Amino acid sequence: MEKSELRVRVPAGTTLLEAARAEGYPIGTDCGGFGKCRRCRSLLLAPGRRGEAAPAPPSWLDPPTPAEQRQLSQEERDAGWRLACQVRVKGGLTAFVPFPEDRPARKSIDTQLPVRIKPWAERSTIWLRGKGEKEEGVLVERTLSALRRRRPGLRIDESLALRLPSPRQGAEGRDVPLTVTITNGCVVDLECEKSERKAYGAVIDIGTTNLCGYLIDMATGALAAESARPNTQREWGADLMTRVLAASPAERGGKDALARLSRAVRRDVDEVLTDLLRRVRAKRRHLIALIFVGNSVMHHLFLGLPVESFGFAPYAPLRKEGVAFRPAEKGIRLPPSSRAHFFPLLAGFVGADAVGVALALNLDRTKGDRAILALDLGTNVEILLGIPGESLWCASTPAGPAFEAGEIRCGMTSGPGAVCEVDVRDGEITLRTIEDAPPRGICGTGLIDAAAGLLECGVIDPTGRMRGAEELPAGTPEDIRRRIFETGGSRKFMLWGDASPLSANGVYLDQWDVRKLQAAKAAVRAGVGLLLAEAGLGWGDVGDVCLAGAFGTSLRPEKILRIGLIPEKPPEHIRSVGNAAASGARLALLSRTELKRAGEIQERVQYVELAGRPEFEKAFIEAIPFPA
Amino acid sequence: MPRDQELAQGIIRGDRESVVRLTREELDAGREAVGILNEGLIPGMDVLGERFARGEAFIPELMAAAKAMNAAMEILRPLLEASGVESLGKVVMGTVKGDMHDIGKNLVCMMLRGAGFEVIDLGVNAGAERFIQAIEESGARLLGMSALLTTTMSRMGGIIEEIRKSRAGAGVRIAVGGAPLDLAYANKIGADGYAKDATVAVECFKGLVAALRTP
Numbered sequence: 001m002e003k004s005e006l007r008v009r010v011p012a013g014t015t016l017l018e019a020a021r022a023e024g025y026p027i028g029t030d031c032g033g034f035g036k037c038r039r040c041r042s043l044l045l046a047p048g049r050r051g052e053a054a055p056a057p058p059s060w061l062d063p064p065t066p067a068e069q070r071q072l073s074q075e076e077r078d079a080g081w082r083l084a085c086q087v088r089v090k091g092g093l094t095a096f097v098p099f100p101e102d103r104p105a106r107k108s109i110d111t112q113l114p115v116r117i118k119p120w121a122e123r124s125t126i127w128l129r130g131k132g133e134k135e136e137g138v139l140v141e142r143t144l145s146a147l148r149r150r151r152p153g154l155r156i157d158e159s160l161a162l163r164l165p166s167p168r169q170g171a172e173g174r175d176v177p178l179t180v181t182i183t184n185g186c187v188v189d190l191e192c193e194k195s196e197r198k199a200y201g202a203v204i205d206i207g208t209t210n211l212c213g214y215l216i217d218m219a220t221g222a223l224a225a226e227s228a229r230p231n232t233q234r235e236w237g238a239d240l241m242t243r244v245l246a247a248s249p250a251e252r253g254g255k256d257a258l259a260r261l262s263r264a265v266r267r268d269v270d271e272v273l274t275d276l277l278r279r280v281r282a283k284r285r286h287l288i289a290l291i292f293v294g295n296s297v298m299h300h301l302f303l304g305l306p307v308e309s310f311g312f313a314p315y316a317p318l319r320k321e322g323v324a325f326r327p328a329e330k331g332i333r334l335p336p337s338s339r340a341h342f343f344p345l346l347a348g349f350v351g352a353d354a355v356g357v358a359l360a361l362n363l364d365r366t367k368g369d370r371a372i373l374a375l376d377l378g379t380n381v382e383i384l385l386g387i388p389g390e391s392l393w394c395a396s397t398p399a400g401p402a403f404e405a406g407e408i409r410c411g412m413t414s415g416p417g418a419v420c421e422v423d424v425r426d427g428e429i430t431l432r433t434i435e436d437a438p439p440r441g442i443c444g445t446g447l448i449d450a451a452a453g454l455l456e457c458g459v460i461d462p463t464g465r466m467r468g469a470e471e472l473p474a475g476t477p478e479d480i481r482r483r484i485f486e487t488g489g490s491r492k493f494m495l496w497g498d499a500s501p502l503s504a505n506g507v508y509l510d511q512w513d514v515r516k517l518q519a520a521k522a523a524v525r526a527g528v529g530l531l532l533a534e535a536g537l538g539w540g541d542v543g544d545v546c547l548a549g550a551f552g553t554s555l556r557p558e559k560i561l562r563i564g565l566i567p568e569k570p571p572e573h574i575r576s577v578g579n580a581a582a583s584g585a586r587l588a589l590l591s592r593t594e595l596k597r598a599g600e601i602q603e604r605v606q607y608v609e610l611a612g613r614p615e616f617e618k619a620f621i622e623a624i625p626f627p628a
Numbered sequence: 629m630p631r632d633q634e635l636a637q638g639i640i641r642g643d644r645e646s647v648v649r650l651t652r653e654e655l656d657a658g659r660e661a662v663g664i665l666n667e668g669l670i671p672g673m674d675v676l677g678e679r680f681a682r683g684e685a686f687i688p689e690l691m692a693a694a695k696a697m698n699a700a701m702e703i704l705r706p707l708l709e710a711s712g713v714e715s716l717g718k719v720v721m722g723t724v725k726g727d728m729h730d731i732g733k734n735l736v737c738m739m740l741r742g743a744g745f746e747v748i749d750l751g752v753n754a755g756a757e758r759f760i761q762a763i764e765e766s767g768a769r770l771l772g773m774s775a776l777l778t779t780t781m782s783r784m785g786g787i788i789e790e791i792r793k794s795r796a797g798a799g800v801r802i803a804v805g806g807a808p809l810d811l812a813y814a815n816k817i818g819a820d821g822y823a824k825d826a827t828v829a830v831e832c833f834k835g836l837v838a839a840l841r842t843p
């Protein structure tokens with residue numbers, strides 16, 4: 001069976017999407033199964049041999065829903081295309097699914113960032129000379145007093161007494177090893193043995209779509225393992241606002257709405273941790289410290305705090321300060337001795353991940369004479385600005401899902417076969433796809449590249465309009481001309497393959513895709529402009545531009561300049577910084593001072609609220625056209 | 629008439645200056661206001677509206693055209709009124725409570741004004757009370773409501789219900805819009821009309837006017 005061909009039993013009354021999910025074969029969605037994105041489109045065929053399969057007979061299926069009529073053209077529907085989130089199947093058939101859910105993209109953490117290791121949680125072995133103690137616990141008592149002598153003010157966790165190990169009797173005159181875990185100045189764990197095992201810390205980045213975990217060796221700061229998985233909450237909807245709604249008892253959610261979404265993400269965290277520990281064959285007990293980052297909504301949902309306030313102006317979080325907690329209390333299978341911190345939030349839509357970025361890039365202590373601008377490009381774009389003289393500013397601007405190729409006609413996440421690079425040179429188009437697999441769709445970087453390339457060869461004019469073949473300047477190569485076509489009321493440009501709906505393998509750019517990209521880049525550009533103005537700076541005062549996040553990693557500076565995502569700048573000043581949120585969290589895992597700094601960043605940052613600012617509209621509209 | 633084409637082109641290009649100049653020149657030449665509107669300006673807007681619907685024109689172009697249209701209407705309105713051409717109707721318009729998005733709504737307002745409606749714009753973050761108060765004060769029988777967030781959209785139904793229950797709000801025709809909505813949702817929450825973009829919105833309100841006249 002081919003990978004994208006799917007055979008599942010679909011119980012009566014369930015959609016294909018639900019059935020596939022239940023069978024552990026998730027189909028990709030952008031809109032969370034609400035019939036709004038078309039990513040779940042699937043070709044339903046009556047069983048037959050490959051190549052001769054016919055569209056499934058209508059009697060086996062419910063008629064297309066209004067959502068399907070909107071999202072799929074008549075040609076596509078005639079050929080047997082349906083939306084998996086809508087269609088309920090009655091008979092046995094084969095579904096060809098062009099976009100199964102992709103593996104979460106790898107986001108690289110920077111473990112080279114310099115840090116003086118001074119952890120707030122450490123595990124070390126000490127040796128005590130046995131005095132032939134007979135009584136249980138005496139040795140432990142002695143250990144604790146010895147420790148206290150060495151470190152005045154050291155506290156003992158109350159729950160430790162309940163969990164004290166029974167020591168092997170300290171033989172007279174022999175040295176006995178004891179391994180102590182001290183977290184935040186408090187003894188939280190004691191093992192009556194010498195531990196060969198390392199102590200680990202973990203950075204957990206909870207994203208709306210995926211979770212990433214990084215296991216860090218607490219002694220060296222090295223990366224020991226990494227793991228990622230999709231966020232189960234996506235079943236309640238793809239974007240944050242749908243999640244907010246789903247977790248609000250008064251709205252869609254029902255009484256235990258919040259609890260259900262909390263439980264889902266906590267279970268995901270637990271699985272990521274289990275996987276990380278399995279990879280290095282470590283025990284749960286050896287994971288002594290964790291730092292969590294994520295956007296504000298994920299922060300609240302994970303901690304179990306109500307999220308209604310994010311849904312309505314002024315879109316504020318219930319709680320902004322950093323939170324220290326025991327993972328065990330959040331249903332994570334770790335011993336009570338493991339301790340965790342969730343980074344503070346900067347605003348409703350500038351979350352704990354932004355604090356990580358600021359730490360990693362030292363934005364609160366920007367040196368030199370020019371400011372540093374950091375952009376975390378996603379559905380919601382966090383903008384951070386570090387100005388020399390220790391001033392730090394932030395804002396959030398909503399780009400919509402275009403940068404992740406969401407709601408783009410042939411859009412897909414950056415899985416195998418996603419067109420990720422497009423170059424147009426001398427009228428010749430070259431594509432590169434992820435893993436060099438045959439093109440299946442286009443991802444965010446591909447979208448930006450395609451727009452940049454088509455602007456360059458005149459297929460897209462500076463207003464963003466796609467020109468018809470006959471309007472193209474004389475001398476435009478025939479190969480470019482013949483790729484322009486029109487169906488379903490809008491112009492399109494074929495990047496690869498042919499446009500036959502049954503073939504499912506044409507990858508094209510639609511006029512509306514260009515419009516969505518324009519809205520996204522205008523939101524960023526307007527947000528950056530307003531933030532700079534508020535901070536009293538101009539574009540000339542900005543030195544480096546750092547692009548954070550999985551998406552930022554693969555962007556090419558010339559391309560983002562070509563579409564005007566940011567104003568002119570020498571490309572060498574634009575750099576990718578990977579998963580800077582996690583890189584910053586790692587620093588705080590390894591150093592008390594850095595953890596404290598996370599709190600200071602929250603206290604000091606100046607947040608610029610874009611909502612309710614009349615200048616935004618003007619800046620946004622002015623930023624919609626492309627640079628000529 | 630080539631002058632009409634020039635007017636229409638001016639609108640399509642969003643060239644406010646030339647639209648204003650041409651409007652004045654036509655009036656000076658003794659042309660009636662209704663003629664300039666129906667044969668020059670509106671056909672221009674129709675062409676642009678159609679391009680907008682296909683994605684060939686976008687927000688800046690539509691905004692510029694609407695501004696040019698409004699500038700011409702400033703000149704024509706007193707003349708139209710004097711010659712007994714009534715405004716198409718009063719519309720109370722606002723973005724619902726909890727929502728701060730108004731670019732789309734502003735565009736709808738401009739297009740409605742350009743088409744000859746009188747618009748009372750409540751801005752953003754408007755709850756049922758403000759809508760009801762505005763209807764009371766203005767006597768408007770048409771109301772438009774915008775929401776750009778899934779969350780605020782989910783409260784539109786409640787606001788509509790409250791408006792309908794109020795004394796002033798009974799019988800008012802309500803249209804809704806904004807990116808997360810669709811026709812099915814608009815029907816579900818009891819709205820009388822829905823439009824996916826600003827040009828369709830004009831048609832939608834014209835339809836509601838007709839519905840008001842034939843109860």
Ligand code: B12
Nearest residue numbers: 241398400611729730731732772774777778805806825826
């Ligand atoms: C501009 C914008 C903003 C601006 C708004 C400025 C303003 N004065 O309006 C600002 C920056 C303030 C803003 C804020 C927020 N935004 Co915002 N924003 C957008 C953006 C980029 C464009 C919206 C827009 O103006 N479109 C252009 C207009 C012309 O289109 P339109 O509004 O759809 O209107 C047309 C039709 O819908 C229709 N219409 C509209 N109203 C009506 C009314 C009637 C009666 C009728 C008939 C028709 C009609 O006609 C219009 C013209 O054709 C979108 C993303 C995108 N790419 O679309 C996100 C978006 C709407 N925002 C979103 C969010 C979540 C927010 C925030 C709450 C959180 C955030 N940061 O992301 C914040 C809150 C503030 C904060 N502290 O961060 C989300 C909503 C997601 C959802 N499903 O609910 C979006 C979709 C982006 C995303 N996916 O993340 N935002």
Ligand code: FES
Nearest residue numbers: 029035037038085
């Ligand atoms: S998941 Fe089916 S249309 Fe979005």
